[in-house]
Amino acid sequence: MYKNIVFHWTGGNYAPCSLDFNAYHFLVDKEGNVSSGKYTPEDNLNCGDGKYARHCGGGNTGRIGIAICCMKDKNTPPLQKQVEAMCKQAARLCYLYNINPNQCITHAEFGLAYPNTSSKGKQDINILPYANKYGEKTCGDYLRNKTQVYYDRIKRGYYG
Ligand SMILES: [Zn+2]
Numbered sequence: 001m002y003k004n005i006v007f008h009w010t011g012g013n014y015a016p017c018s019l020d021f022n023a024y025h026f027l028v029d030k031e032g033n034v035s036s037g038k039y040t041p042e043d044n045l046n047c048g049d050g051k052y053a054r055h056c057g058g059g060n061t062g063r064i065g066i067a068i069c070c071m072k073d074k075n076t077p078p079l080q081k082q083v084e085a086m087c088k089q090a091a092r093l094c095y096l097y098n099i100n101p102n103q104c105i106t107h108a109e110f111g112l113a114y115p116n117t118s119s120k121g122k123q124d125i126n127i128l129p130y131a132n133k134y135g136e137k138t139c140g141d142y143l144r145n146k147t148q149v150y151y152d153r154i155k156r157g158y159y160g
Pocket of ligand 1: 008009107122124
């Protein structure tokens with residue numbers, strides 16, 4: 001049973017590095033291309049065997065991690081193309097795994113909700129400069145709303 005999907009940024013360049021593939025289930029590069037990580041979402045249903053994507057400290061079980069590759073520094077902010085691709089991928093996963101798009105959260109929101117975990121103080125995703133969105137809740141709502149739009153399109157039979 002999946003709890004939700006967690007939105008991240010990698011804190012790296014616009015392309016995934018080798019460590020990123022271990023940490024996240026899906027990675028989105030500069031052009032919006034989505035790559036699969038080493039572990040599948042199913043691997044995070046039971047983390048007891050130690051083989052799972054460690055994307056969300058204190059909350060990896062039942063959570064799928066998608067990361068946009070960005071935010072190494074101020075010159076590598078999240079790009080619109082990446083965010084759209086991330087939310088589209090999240091919508092596909094919500095549809096596939098029966099997750100409510102409204103349950104998707106950012107890593108930063110998870111850290112705020114669970115301050116006794118190593119996710120406390122995580123920044124991703126609290127700024128989306130291209131969209132003029134700032135703050136945990138504002139960015140989280142923006143990403144959830146976008147995921148919902150893609151989800152509704154999928155439900156209507158539009159998979160593009
Ligand atoms: Zn994160």
